[in-house]
Structures are given as C-alpha cells and as structure tokens.
Amino acid sequence: xxxxxxxxxxxxxxxxxxxxxxxxxxxxxxxxxxxxxxxxxxxxxxxxxxxxxxxxxxxxxxxxxxxxxxxxxxxxxxxxxxxxxxxxxxxxxxxxxxxxxxxxxxxxxxxxxxxxxxxxxxxxxxxxxxxxxxxxxxxxxxxxxxxxxxxxxxxxxxxxxxxxxxxxxxxxxxxxxxxxxxxxxxxxxxxxxxxxxxxxxxxxxxxxxxxxxxxxxxxxxxxxxxxxxxxxxxxxxxxxxxxxxxxxxxxxxxxxxxxxxxxxxxxxxxxxxxxxxxxxxxxxxxxxxxxxxxxxxxxxxxxxxxxxxxxxxxxxxxxxxxxxxxxxxxxxxxxxxxxxxxxxxxxxxxxxxxxxxxxxxxxxxxxxxxxxxxxxxxxxxxxxxxxxxxxxxxxxxxxxx
Amino acid sequence: xxxxxxxxxxxxxxxxxxxxxxxxxxxxxxxxxxxxxxxxxxxxxxxxxxxxxxxxxxxxxxxxxxxxxxxxxxxxxxxxxxxxxxxxxxxxxxxxxxxxxxxxxxxxxxxxxxxxxxxxxxxxxxxxxxxxxxxxxxxxxxxxxxxxxxxxxxxxxxxxxxxxxxxxxxxxxxxxxxxxxxxxxxxxxxxxxxxxxxxxxxxxxxxxxxxxxxxxxxxxxxxxxxxxxxxxxxxxxxxxxxxxxxxxxxxxxxxxxxxxxxxxxxxxxxxxxxxxxxxxxxxxxxxxxxxxxxxxxxxxxxxxxxxxxxxxxxxxxxxxxxxxxxxxxxxxxxxxxxxxxxxxxxxxxxxxxxxxxxxxxxxxxxxxxxxxxxxxxxxxxxxxxxxxxxxxxxxxxxxxxxxxxxxxxxxxxxxxxxxxxxxxxxxxxxxxxxxxxxxxxxxxxxxxxxxxxxxxxxxxxxxxxxxxxxxxxxxxxx
Numbered sequence: 001x002x003x004x005x006x007x008x009x010x011x012x013x014x015x016x017x018x019x020x021x022x023x024x025x026x027x028x029x030x031x032x033x034x035x036x037x038x039x040x041x042x043x044x045x046x047x048x049x050x051x052x053x054x055x056x057x058x059x060x061x062x063x064x065x066x067x068x069x070x071x072x073x074x075x076x077x078x079x080x081x082x083x084x085x086x087x088x089x090x091x092x093x094x095x096x097x098x099x100x101x102x103x104x105x106x107x108x109x110x111x112x113x114x115x116x117x118x119x120x121x122x123x124x125x126x127x128x129x130x131x132x133x134x135x136x137x138x139x140x141x142x143x144x145x146x147x148x149x150x151x152x153x154x155x156x157x158x159x160x161x162x163x164x165x166x167x168x169x170x171x172x173x174x175x176x177x178x179x180x181x182x183x184x185x186x187x188x189x190x191x192x193x194x195x196x197x198x199x200x201x202x203x204x205x206x207x208x209x210x211x212x213x214x215x216x217x218x219x220x221x222x223x224x225x226x227x228x229x230x231x232x233x234x235x236x237x238x239x240x241x242x243x244x245x246x247x248x249x250x251x252x253x254x255x256x257x258x259x260x261x262x263x264x265x266x267x268x269x270x271x272x273x274x275x276x277x278x279x280x281x282x283x284x285x286x287x288x289x290x291x292x293x294x295x296x297x298x299x300x301x302x303x304x305x306x307x308x309x310x311x312x313x314x315x316x317x318x319x320x321x322x323x324x325x326x327x328x329x330x331x332x333x334x335x336x337x338x339x340x341x342x343x344x345x346x347x348x349x350x351x352x353x354x355x356x357x358x359x360x361x362x363x364x365x366x367x368x369x370x371x372x373x374x375x376x377x378x379x380x381x382x383x384x385x386x387x388x389x390x391x392x393x394x395x396x397x398x399x400x401x
Numbered sequence: 402x403x404x405x406x407x408x409x410x411x412x413x414x415x416x417x418x419x420x421x422x423x424x425x426x427x428x429x430x431x432x433x434x435x436x437x438x439x440x441x442x443x444x445x446x447x448x449x450x451x452x453x454x455x456x457x458x459x460x461x462x463x464x465x466x467x468x469x470x471x472x473x474x475x476x477x478x479x480x481x482x483x484x485x486x487x488x489x490x491x492x493x494x495x496x497x498x499x500x501x502x503x504x505x506x507x508x509x510x511x512x513x514x515x516x517x518x519x520x521x522x523x524x525x526x527x528x529x530x531x532x533x534x535x536x537x538x539x540x541x542x543x544x545x546x547x548x549x550x551x552x553x554x555x556x557x558x559x560x561x562x563x564x565x566x567x568x569x570x571x572x573x574x575x576x577x578x579x580x581x582x583x584x585x586x587x588x589x590x591x592x593x594x595x596x597x598x599x600x601x602x603x604x605x606x607x608x609x610x611x612x613x614x615x616x617x618x619x620x621x622x623x624x625x626x627x628x629x630x631x632x633x634x635x636x637x638x639x640x641x642x643x644x645x646x647x648x649x650x651x652x653x654x655x656x657x658x659x660x661x662x663x664x665x666x667x668x669x670x671x672x673x674x675x676x677x678x679x680x681x682x683x684x685x686x687x688x689x690x691x692x693x694x695x696x697x698x699x700x701x702x703x704x705x706x707x708x709x710x711x712x713x714x715x716x717x718x719x720x721x722x723x724x725x726x727x728x729x730x731x732x733x734x735x736x737x738x739x740x741x742x743x744x745x746x747x748x749x750x751x752x753x754x755x756x757x758x759x760x761x762x763x764x765x766x767x768x769x770x771x772x773x774x775x776x777x778x779x780x781x782x783x784x785x786x787x788x789x790x791x792x793x794x795x796x797x798x799x800x801x802x803x804x805x806x807x808x809x810x811x812x813x814x815x816x817x818x819x820x821x822x823x824x825x826x827x828x829x830x831x832x833x834x835x836x837x838x839x840x841x842x843x844x845x846x847x848x849x850x851x852x853x854x855x856x857x858x859x860x861x862x863x864x865x866x867x868x869x870x871x872x873x874x875x876x877x878x879x
Contacts, residue, residue, distance in 0.1 A: 059758070059760065060656065061652055061653075061655065061656030061759065061760060062652075062655070062656075062758050062759045062760060063655060064758075084658065085658075113600070113605075115600075119599065120599055123573060123577050124599070124600060126605055126608055127573065127576075127577050136851060140847045140850075140851070141847065142845075142847050142848050142851045143844075143845070143848055144848065144851070144852075146823070146824065146825050147758060147823060148756040148757065148758060148788070148789055148790075148823075148824050148825055148828070149570075149756070149788040149789065149790075150565050150569070150574060150756045150785070150788050150789070150790045150828035150829055151756060151825045151827075151828060152562060152563045152612040152827050152828065152829055152830070152831050152832075153825040153826045153827050153832060153836070153840070153843055153844075154832065154840060154843075154844065154848075154849075154852050154870060154871075155609060155612070155613055155616075155852045155855055155856060155870075156563070156576070156608055156609055156611060156612050156613075157609070157851065157852060157855065158608075159576070159605045159607075159608025159609055159611075160604055160605055160606075160608065160609045160855070162605060162608070163600075163604070163605050164604055164605075168604075179660070180658030180659075180660070181658075199518075203517070203518045203519075206520060206629065207517060207520075207541065207542075207629055208629060209541075209629050209630060209631045209632045209697075211697075243701075244701070244704060244705075246700065246701075246704060247697065247698070247700070247701045247704065250698060250700060250701070251698075298598045298599060298600050298601075299597075299598050300516075300519045300521075300596070300597030300598055301518070301519050301520075301597075302518045302519055303597075323599055326519075326597075326598060326599055327599070349596065349597060350596045350597070350598065351596065351597075351598035352598070352601065352602040354602070369602060369603070370602040370603075372602060372603050373592060373593075375586070375590045375592050376592055376594070376603065376606070377603075379586070379592075379606070379858065379859065380603055380604050380606070382858035382859075383604060383855055383858045384604075385858070386851070386854035386855050386857070386858050387851070387854075387855075
C-alpha cells in the first residue's frame with residue numbers, strides 16, 4: 001500500500017530518507033503533483049513537500065524571497081502582487097492541459113524549471129533561483145547558493161537541482177529573485193502570416209531595440225481559441241511589449257512601423273495582453289480534455305516552423321510557437337511518433353522533445369524525456385550517484401516532480 | 402606573502418618530466434608546446450600575482466581534438482592539468498603548479514558563426530569577451546557580460562568563473578547568457594551541452610559548468626546569446642557626502658522597482674585614482690560616487706533618470722552630472738573599468754569580491770573601513786552596487802612581507818563579514834586559491850562534501866586544476 005510521508009521539517013524528511021535508505025525502499029518525491037508526466041509504479045511510497053509550507057522571508061527592496069518548497073504558488077504570487085513584484089519567468093500551470101488536480105508548489109516550479117513566455121529574454125526558473133536547501137539521498141541536509149544575485153562561490157549546485165525533477169534530492173527551501181511588475185503591457189498582432197513568414201517577422205522584431213518580452217505565432221488552427229476568439233481572422237503573430245506606459249506606446253509605434261510590410265497590424269489592450277499570454281503560457285488550445293499526444297519541443301527559434309513543416313508531410317500534427325519560434329507545442333493526431341519527431345529535431349540542428357501527455361499505455365511505451373548522448377547519460381548517472389547513492393529517488397521515472 | 406598552500410607536486414610526475422614533454426610534443430603540432438624553462442615563466446601566475454608556480458609544460462592546442470589528446474594523455478598518467486584562458490584571474494584560478502600541464506586556449510580564438518536570426522554567436526573558447534561584441538556591433542548587437550578585463554579575458558575563462566561585469570544588473574552574468582558548449586571531459590571524451598535551443602534536456606550540466614573554475618572539463622567552443630543594442634545609453638554621475646548615503650540610495654532605487662543597466666559605486670580614494678587616470682570628469686568634492694547607466698530612447702532615459710534623481714535627492718545627493726557626449730560617456734566607463742589597473746599604478750593591491758544583500762551595503766562598507774584601518778592599511782572601494790557585488794581594493798606594499806600579510810588578513814576578515822551579512826565570498830572572480838581556505842566559513846561540511854562529490858563525478862582523480870576552490874584538507878581520497 002502506498003504510504004505518503006508528509007514531513008513537517010527538514011529533520012523529519014531526513015529521518016524518513018535515512019529509514020528508506022536502510023530498508024532499500026524507494027521514494028517518489030512529490031510537490032503538488034500537478035506536473036507529473038508519468039505516474040510511478042503503484043504502491044511506491046511518496047515523499048511529499050506539502051508539510052513544508054510558508055514564506056520564510058520576503059524582502060521587496062532586495063527583490064528576493066525565500067519559501068519552503070511546499071508553499072503553494074498562489075500564496076507566493078499573492079504576496080508578490082501586494083508589492084507589485086513577480087516571478088519574471090512566468091511559471092506555466094500544466095493542470096488544464098495534463099488534467100491533473102492538486103496545488104502547484106514553488107518547489108515543483110523550480111524542480112521542473114517551469115518557465116513561460118518571458119523565458120526567451122528574461123531567463124528560465126533556473127536563472128531566477130539563487131539558492132536551495134535540500135535533503136540528499138543519504139539524509140544529509142545541504143544548502144547551495146545563497147540569497148544574492150551574483151555568487152560564484154563553489155560549484156553551482158543550485159542550477160543542478162533546478163529541473164532535476166526529484167531525481168537528485170528532496171528540495172526543502174528555495175530562494176529566488178523577483179522583478180517589478182511592468183507598469184503596463186501591450187501586444188502587437190500581425191495577422192495572416194504563414195509559419196515561415198512569422199519566423200521572419202519575429203526575428204525582425206527581436207533585432208530591434210524595443211525590448212519585446214513575448215514573441216509567439218498562433219497559426220489559424222489555434223488562433224480562435226485565444227482571448228475568447230477576439231483575435232483578428234487568420235493566423236496571429238503576437239509580440240508583447242512591457243514597461244512604462246509612455247515607453248510602451250513609443251516602442252509599439254516603432255514595432256508597428258517595422259512590421260507593417262509583413263501583414264495587417266492590430267493591437268491588444270493591457271487586459272487582453274494579460275489573458276493572451278497566460279493562455280499561450282498554459283497551452284490553452286490543447287487543454288481540450290483529450291489524451292492526444294502533446295510534445296513540448298525546444299529548438300533554435302528558426303528551426304521551429306521547419307520542424308512542423310517537415311512533420312506535416314508525414315503525419316497529422318497541429319502546433320503553435322512561443323519563444324520566437326523556439327518552443328513548439330506540438331499536438332499529434334494519433335501516434336506520438338517519437339522517433340520521427342526526434343529525428344527531425346536532430347536534422348534541424350538539435351534540441352529536444354518531451355512527451356507531456358498521451359494515453360497511459362502510450363506514455364509507458366515512449367521515452368518521455370529526450371534520450372541523451374551516452375557520455376552525458378553516464379556523467380549524469382555518476383552525478384546522481386553522488387546525491388543519492390542508494391538510488392532511493394531513482395525508482396522515479398525522470399518525468400516526475 | 403606566501404601563505405596559501407598548493408598540493409605538493411607529485412614526484413612520479415616530476416621525475417618523468419622530459420618523457421612527458423616528449424610525449425606531448427608528439428601529440429601536438431609544432432609550436433604548440435612550451436617547455437623551455439625561460440619560456441614557461443609568463444605562465445607562472447595570473448592577475449593574482451602574489452603567488453607563482455612554474456608549470457611542467459604549457460600546451461597550446463589549435464583544435465578540440467588536440468585538447469582531447471592532451472587530456473587523455475594526462476588522465477592516463479595522473480598528470481595535473483590547469484586550463485588557462487588569458488590568465489586574467491584575480492583569484493589565482495589560472496596559477497599552475499610544478500607538476501601540471503597548463504592547457505592554454507589562446508590559439509583557439511576564432512569566431513565560428515554569427516546567427517542573427519537566432520541571436521547567437523558560436524566561438525572558440527580563446528576568443529576574447531570584447532571580440533564577440535566587436536564582431537556584431539556594426540549589425541546592432543552585443544554580448545552582455547562585460548568584465549573589466551574584457552579586452553583580454555576569454556570566453557572560456559568567463560565560463561570558468563561565471564564572469565559578470567558592470568552591465569549584468571540588467572542582463573545577467575555568463576550563466577544567463579550561455580546557450581551551449583563543446584567541452585572535453587578529463588578522459589578526453591568530447592561532449593556537447595545545449596546549443597541554439599533555449600534549454601537542454603536532462604540535468605543542467607551547462608549551469609553546473611559555469612563557474613566551475615576549470616575543474617569539470619575544458620571548454621573549447623561556446624554558443625552565446627546576442628542581444629539587440631539599446632537605442633541609446635547614458636551614464637550619469639551622482640555624488641554623495643558619504644558612502645552610507647550612496648549605499649542607501651542604491652537600495653532605494655532597486656526597491657522602487659527601477660532596474661538601470663548598471664549602478665557602479667566608487668568611494669573617494671577610488672574616484673581620485675580613476676580620475677587621475679582617465680580624466681573622466683568625476684566630481685572630486687564628494688565622498689562617494691554612483692555611476693548609474695540608463696538605456697532606451699531619449700524619452701525613456703529621461704523618464705527613468707527623473708525617477709532616479711528624485712530618489713537620490715532624498716538621500717542628499719550633492720552632484721548630478723549627465724554625460725554630455727558619447728566621448729564623455731566612454732571616458733566615464735573607461736575610468737571605471739580601469740580602476741584596478743589605475744590602482745596598480747599607485748600601490749600594490751588585493752581585490753576582494755564578496756557579494757552582500759543590498760540592505761547590508763552601508764553596514765559592510767563601514768565594517769570594511771574599520772577592518773582595514775585596524776590593520777593600518779588603506780582601501781579604495783569600486784564595485785557593482787546594484788547587485789551588491791563589492792570590490793574593496795586593499796592597498797599595501799608587496800615588498801614588505803608584514804604589510805602583505807596584514808593585507809591578506811584584512812581581506813579574509815572582510816570576506817567573512819560579507820558572508821556573515823548574508824552574502825558570499827565571491828560574486829564573479831571565483832574562489833581560485835585566494836578564497837579556498839575560507840570556504841568553510843560559508844559552507845558546512847555536508848555542503849562541501851556534496852560539491853566535492855559532484856566534482857569527483859567529473860574528475861575522480863582530481864587532476865583538473867586540483868589546488869583550487871576546495872580546502873586541501875578533508876577532500877575525498879582520489
């Protein structure tokens with residue numbers, strides 16, 4: 001029978017881990033369980049961060065916060081909103097598209113390096129993470145990093161823990177940097193571009209000194225699903241500007257002038273902008289209650305549309321693009337076609353694909369995470385052994401956090 | 402000044418010196434191995450000149466394959482390897498040891514590809530930091546991290562130390578601007594991490610590599626992020642009657658949600674030194690100076706400056722001076738970036754690099770002054786205030802061993818003060834040998850054991866830059 005361990009302190013977590021180590025048991029580390037890609041084997045014990053909750057320190061003047069790993073993301077967001085600050089990397093909420101319940105935690109955000117549209121200019125969750133505390137597989141409580149922006153004191157284990165999906169250690173506390181919420185935001189919409197034209201338009205926008213903070217292309221097949229269908233007809237290539245109102249207005253004018261030759265231009269209000277980018281972030285068009293295979297593909301920005309064009313010739317796919325084209329949300333009509341998707345990614349200069357969703361039997365038969373070069377797999381295994389020599393956390397498929 | 406120890410040279414390596422040189426000559430093209438005693442002298446130290454060790458030989462490979470061949474050979478025979486970029490480390494990160502082969506990347510200095518559509522540049526590790534920005538500047542782009550030594554320092558060295566610079570307040574340090582590397586592991590295996598995609602699968606080995614001080618492998622190529630240049634940039638000088646007021650002003654600017662591109666701090670001794678060198682027009686009748694750089698369109702810069710000036714007035718700012726021309730702006734930065742070199746013209750100095758939370762800036766400045774005065778020395782402070790990265794320059798006379806010992810003792814006390822204030826030993830210069838023996842002040846035994854374990858996963862024999870970063874005692878058995 002599955003036992004859920006819910007320690008209320010680092011010391012308690014350490015005791016649980018030591019006991020598991022002594023009895024050769026395995027533990028599935030879990031935050032809110034909203035980002036789990038592949039359920040672990042039934043009956044395995046769970047080590048939950050739910051009991052480690054609460055903001056430990058919030059210093060708005062230094063733009064840093066320390067929170068226990070199980071703190072609900074909503075609680076963090078609410079505290080930040082009061083002081084008009086935010087997580088610059090826009091952590092995405094996977095519940096709608098994965099159909100998971102539960103409450104996203106701040107630890108889960110960092111453990112999966114969950115990052116949204118602003119990632120391509122402002123960095124990912126890992127770039128905002130300044131320090132961590134964790135319990136490793138031998139039950140030792142370890143700290144890494146700190147609470148200052150610049151720190152090159154010893155090896156950067158903080159980066160290693162970010163995105164490690166519960167395979168190295170049990171995060172107990174995270175310290176991260178914040179940014180002020182921009183005064184206002186607007187979105188410039190270029191309508192009617194095909195995927196290749198959109199890539200060119202986005203590259204043009206990014207070559208300008210207007211500080212675009214979101215660049216996405218929403219092909220005609222998905223466009224109607226955004227902002228309650230209020231985007232103009234045809235595909236929408238959308239560019240977000242943020243900052244002081246006067247400055248956003250000036251930059252919007254420049255951007256519109258530069259993109260006028262690509263297609264019809266319109267713009268969205270600050271409220272519509274907030275909704276649009278939240279929907280782009282949370283994969284809204286594919287939150288359709290189905291288990292149709294969904295890939296999250298990360299490639300060079302100019303390779304995204306080429307990948308989708310190549311796949312279209314061979315199989316049924318639908319897709320939209322964030323990060324200037326470098327993040328592709330790719331939904332397959334039927335089979336995940338893992339081999340095909342990964343072969344084309346490699347042919348187009350490299351990157352990786354994560355199978356975010358599929359029917360359980362399909363998931364179990366597919367490499368959810370991108371396999372890596374043998375030398376890197378070996379190295380990663382040796383690193384993991386230094387955190388978790390007994391393999392307590394290794395029963396987890398790497399898809400969990 | 403000779404207090405920091407190195408690992409004792411391996412006699413088994415030293416006794417085979419001529420054989421090793423012969424073997425390396427076979428592995429490398431002509432002109433790629435330095436081994437004559439006199440020719441080795443330039444490689445005996447880096448910018449942390451108090452310590453010197455002549456290496457066994459210096460390999461200067463031209464290709465990744467040659468780097469791999471040298472590493473594979475040294476790995477086989479347990480010969481220490483010290484990677485070296487331009488040798489500008491301020492913490493002794495590139496100082497070799499008698500039994501080590503220095504692996505210098507200076508011949509690998511080509512820019513391999515510039516890709517504007519994806520905003521990336523792929524370069525060899527020996528390319529200088531500034532060469533990247535220079536190569537793309539005419540097309541409207543730049544590479545953001547800008548350490549003061551950017552004219553000389555290499556991207557490989559920047560990755561090793563996770564280098565920052567004045568402008569990383571807005572754009573981040575090396576780790577935030579690095580997309581991928583080709584690197585050689587200690588046994589000669591060549592791997593690639595990341596690439597033009599924004600994130601890589603699996604564990605974040607690229608993030609781990611940044612700032613690992615040449616202990617995990619040798620980077621031979623890097624893909625970095627390019628950014629479109631801002632429409633305009635303007636440094637503005639703010640003079641204050643006290644360092645405390647200037648420090649408090651910095652915390653209030655950031656606290657108000659304003660993030661300029663750079664906020665640099667100089668105290669009176671630093672102002673005098675830099676002004677004498679650069680004639681940048683720094684105000685001389687103030688105790689502390691902030692250089693605040695804003696960027697964007699003229700209107701945007703005006704708007705942001707107005708808010709900053711309002712905050713500065715609350716802190717009794719005495720002088721506000723905007724640069725009147727591109728030439729003057731360049732001089733303002735020249736003065737700041739020459740601070741270390743200009744200081745070196747008037748005295749010997751050691752440069753500290755602790756980082757503290759912004760709320761502690763004033764306290765730590767005061768504490769620094771007290772510590773240095775107690776040791777009977779002088780200090781000039783010039784640093785990246787916006788992110789709390791302090792650089793007290795402790796002035797001393799290197800010809801007087803007692804003076805030198807006092808400077809080192811004062812430096813250690815200052816770094817401990819930074820850690821105790823919630824900060825860290827080093828923000829961007831690295832631990833090297835300089836701060837190695839202070840690591841236990843910042844980290845517990847469990848913290849260090851975990852880091853050393855990860856290090857050993859890459860280099861079980863501890864041959865890569867082995868005398869650095871981790872205290873010599875208490876290491877795991879190789």
